[in-house]
Amino acid sequence: MVLCIPVSPWVAALMVLLSRGIQGGAPPDNHLLRALHECYAEDNRTQRYVMRCILDREEFMRFDSTVGEFRALTAMGRPWAESWNSQKEYMERRRAEVDTVCRHNYELNQGFTVKRRVQPKVHVSPSKKVALQHHGLLVCHATDFYPGNIQVRWFRNGQEETAGVVSTNLIRNGDWTFQILVMLEMTPQGGDVYTCHVEHPSLQSPITVEWKVRSDSARNKMLTGVCGLVLGLIFLAVGTTMHLRCKKAQLRAPGSP
The missing domain is CATH 2.60.40.10 (Immunoglobulins)
Incomplete structure (x- = not known):
């Protein structure tokens, strides 16, 4: 799931990363900063929204709608969590994601996912x-x-x-x-x-x-019956062919009626 992320927190994060390289006098290292947005639903009444903040391969901060705020998972995540939790409007939007995104998508897609039935x-x-x-x-x-x-x-x-x-x-x-x-x-x-x-x-x-x-014995009886049927069909085909040939020969013979 891809969501629109407020610009300011992520711009600030990138500026922090860039400043590290600038202060050191060398070009900054390449880093990957990601936000993963997840929805968990048992039914339309029970919804949970989770946002995971990941730098390179390490998750450093997480928002969980059941908690209602960001929690740091590493030392680097503590100042970030404190800063984001202090932004009232941003946090209100984040807490609303469980309804505006998770519950909305659940209702939109439940016909194909939750209610879909295919017989085996x-x-x-x-x-x-x-x-x-x-x-x-x-x-x-x-x-x-x-x-x-x-x-x-x-x-x-x-x-x-x-x-x-x-x-x-x-x-x-x-x-x-x-x-x-x-x-x-x-x-x-x-x-x-x-x-x-x-x-x-x-x-x-x-x-x-x-x-x-x-x-x-039952299998042998079945095989015997099948063989008898096949032989009967063969004899029937041969007999029919011979009968037709004899009839054609009689029609071609001189003086035949």
Whole structure:
């Protein structure tokens, strides 16, 4: 956040720095004098404004709206704080920043920040091929959601799993959305149903995504059915092609009806 800073205090500060070099008879050193302005808000009622005064890389003085005056953080900051605190009009403007800047910007931007809601997309998959009664890892991936507060839980056959749950930190996508990975260590048994349960402020009801364990026999039956379907389609295609060829041959034969 960039704010307009009264000229006189900063001009005075620069004059002090320049005078050091002039008094020494040598060109002054290069210094960087900065003022950082920060707003903290839990809601529109609870606002806090902070101004940090930094010379080069050292913060030497700070104004906090909860305190209402400048406080020196180093020996160099003491005369500055005393001087600025004695300027009544300047201090009144500084104390008003919590309303004129922080609260104003909060109300201006809350539609995009505070009130913005984007529903998560949830996908569940094993980290590798899973075999019955063998250790495995299920991954619940929630992505493209906003705001960042989200709760992801794992259930096995309707019972919440707390042991063996590992989560990444919240990952920023760089477009005002987040993602998170929550893993569950498991040893699947035949018929087990694992559920990823996601709660988020954008949702009226939780998102639940199931992952079911399939036995080898069930998998084999499914593969057999798929193979049978594919073979049936092949035979159908071959039969149709042969039928059409025979029909064309009959049409070309002499004396054919």
